[in-house]
Amino acid sequence: MMDKMAANLSVSETAKSIDALVTPALLLDRGRLGHNIQGLAERAKKLGVVLRPHMKTAKSIDVARCVFPREPGPITVSTIAEAEYFAGHGFRDMTYAVGMSAASAIRAMELCRRTGVDLKLLLDTVEQADVLANVLEAIGVTPSVFIELDCDDHRGGLKPDDPKLLEVANRVVAAGANLVGVLAHAGESYGLSTPDALVKAAENERLATVRAAEILRAHGHPCPIVSLGSTPTAHFAENLEGITELRAGVYMFFDLVQHGVGVCAIDDIAISVLATVIGAKPEKGWVLVDAGWMALSRDRGTANQQIDQGYGVVCDDKGRVLEDVIVAQASQEHGILAIRAGSGKSMPKLPVGTRIRILPNHACAMAAQHDFYSVINGENPEIEARWERIRGW
Numbered sequence: 187m188m189d190k191m192a193a194n195l196s197v198s199e200t201a202k203s204i205d206a207l208v209t210p211a212l213l214l215d216r217g218r219l220g221h222n223i224q225g226l227a228e229r230a231k232k233l234g235v236v237l238r239p240h241m242k243t244a245k246s247i248d249v250a251r252c253v254f255p256r257e258p259g260p261i262t263v264s265t266i267a268e269a270e271y272f273a274g275h276g277f278r279d280m281t282y283a284v285g286m287s288a289a290s291a292i293r294a295m296e297l298c299r300r301t302g303v304d305l306k307l308l309l310d311t312v313e314q315a316d317v318l319a320n321v322l323e324a325i326g327v328t329p330s331v332f333i334e335l336d337c338d339d340h341r342g343g344l345k346p347d348d349p350k351l352l353e354v355a356n357r358v359v360a361a362g363a364n365l366v367g368v369l370a371h372a373g374e375s376y377g378l379s380t381p382d383a384l385v386k387a388a389e390n391e392r393l394a395t396v397r398a399a400e401i402l403r404a405h406g407h408p409c410p411i412v413s414l415g416s417t418p419t420a421h422f423a424e425n426l427e428g429i430t431e432l433r434a435g436v437y438m439f440f441d442l443v444q445h446g447v448g449v450c451a452i453d454d455i456a457i458s459v460l461a462t463v464i465g466a467k468p469e470k471g472w473v474l475v476d477a478g479w480m481a482l483s484r485d486r487g488t489a490n491q492q493i494d495q496g497y498g499v500v501c502d503d504k505g506r507v508l509e510d511v512i513v514a515q516a517s518q519e520h521g522i523l524a525i526r527a528g529s530g531k532s533m534p535k536l537p538v539g540t541r542i543r544i545l546p547n548h549a550c551a552m553a554a555q556h557d558f559y560s561v562i563n564g565e566n567p568e569i570e571a572r573w574e575r576i577r578g579w
Contacts, residue, residue: 203567209462210481214559218456223253226437233426238262240435243550247275248573262433266293271576273303281306285342288317295325306366310334310344315357322362331358332369337394340373346398355407367411370395375418379448384422391419396428421449439549446491458543463536473523473536479516483551503541504565508534
């Protein structure tokens with residue numbers, strides 16, 4: 187069994203064409219990636235803010251080099267493992283945009299001590315702020331800290347007018363840490379689907395973040411960095427006055443959730459899973475493929491949108507969408523293709539051995555199932571490169 191696994195990996199490592207890949211395999215379209223990266227870079231420049239891309243989706247130095255072709259720039263990470271990985275590739279300005287624990291703060295500051303990286307932490311409680319004094323004493327590095335804001339009741343963070351905002355800020359300073367600013371994420375924007383609603387969400391995010399910064403400054407906290415961003419609001423913000431930096435991550439690849447929100451077109455989605463037809467149940471209208479939720483993820487992010495895309499939209503081997511064909515069901519290593527409920531279409535002929543591509547509901551979740559990207563460009567089946575990804579925490 188181990189010999190067979192090693193042989194399969196070797197085939198995928200040396201494959202020159204997607205036809206030679208062992209499936210399921212993660213594909214990345216370099217042309218679409220470049221188009222998506224350029225689009226948000228131009229928006230950030232027009233809006234007058236620094237773009238601090240979130241690398242939690244790509245988790246790849248090769249993708250990061252597409253974003254920063256000349257030299258490493260400011261990035262956001264979601265795990266300390268990512269921070270360590272990107273530090274090893276020369277990145278020195280990072281924000282760890284997940285609420286810190288004592289263990290993560292110690293590990294982060296140890297990384298700063300070893301490498302000279304500026305890795306900024308995130309917190310929203312006095313308990314977390316109190317940890318910083320112990321971290322400073324243990325590691326000998328002064329932590330830089332953001333206070334997390336809640337701008338739309340989506341997740342953690344403090345409301346701008348919450349009295350705890352100043353209490354936390356004061357405790358951060360008392361602990362000897364460096365309060366660098368405030369950080370917000372408009373996560374509720376993922377549930378929207380009209381341009382007007384997205385513009386409104388982006389402005390609400392801006393107003394809440396600027397308000398918090400103004401309150402801190404009025405009480406003696408400089409708050410030099412005012413950071414916000416989600417992929418939807420980053421693409422629909424019309425005004426970022428008072429904001430210094432913009433964050434987004436999934437925009438590099440896009441996915442079906444972002445398509446359902448109205449942020450991207452299907453043809454902007456840059457990753458897919460290559461799969462092989464392994465059977466059929468004609469009496470049920472099913473085609474079976476060798477990509478289940480271990481390859482696609484269990485993410486059903488489109489289930490509450492206007493169009494439910496199942497476990498992913500199905501394309502032919504060149505990436506052309508097969509109309510109304512979706513992955514309707516998924517078990518661990520099997521996907522069941524079927525025609526979308528209510529459609530008048532018929533299942534196209536997909537005999538055993540046919541290669542298809544499956545577009546992700548959630549690009550972060552799909553990519554997380556794989557160790558590397560097989561890089562292609564458009565309909566050309568040639569594999570241009572093999573890009574590794576970082577995994578773990």
